Amino acid sequence: MAAGLKTIIALSFVLAIGFLLVILSAALFHNYLTLLVVATYVIAPLPNFICAKCANPDDFMGDAGYAVVDFGRFVTGFLVVMGIALPVMLAHCALIQVPAMAMSIIGGLLIYGTIISFAQFFKEEQDF
């Protein structure tokens, strides 16, 4: 309900721009290392999704689920920072150029933001 047609169109535009930036950053400089950023940001929300399904945090009588949820959050935090740190590292070691780094970071953040927003909207719908 909350996610109307306009929201979906806007999100898909943002996703397309994100992919465009990352692919350009790879293709313009003939150096395809920046595509790793896409892989990182696509993987980043997965641990949270999987661990949230594995554990049942509402069941506060048993505390076994917390460790799994925490592990998922830890890995998510790791991957999100990795998406920024990886291009910075590659640029610092002169494996890619600085403009490619900037483009891939911005593109990666756009992709990740889109995925998170989509997950948020789907969650809202399930609450009804």
Added chain:
Amino acid sequence: MESNRLFHKFPTPAWINNANVRTGGVYLSGAMFSLGFFLFLDAAVFSHSALNGSTIHITFVDWIPLICSTLGMTVINSIEKSRLNSDSFSYSGNGVAWKARLVLFLGFALIAGGLAGSVCVLVLNYIVEEAQGRTLWMGVANCLGNALVMLSCVVLWVSQNMEDDFQYTLSL
């Protein structure tokens, strides 16, 4: 009161017992671990790139402190917190708390050993060899990376200890 004595020496402010702060702490811990890991990975990649003009390279020996720190972090955060306080809950014989504290000590020793080892590598491989500038930075990055992993472990430990108070308010 007696069962809680291990944590009584570290009083925590009131705002810290919040589910959102706890969640944020776990995310922050992952982020700091990632930062520490990539700080050192950057140094390792730099040492084998064309930019490194010196004869000093990062070898497996330089990786050992970080591996120790990561192992120690895994050990510390794998211990179930209730085991540290309770001898009365012993399912598997006597002295569970004592054994748990021994394992905890091993974890702390691994982390401290990692940090000390990184300083050792910095002194022996870089300062004694009179490395300058960006070459010296490779050794400093090793130390900083280990310190960040240690900080991340502290943040994760503190966040997980909030769990008890949070659950207590829930079950009320």
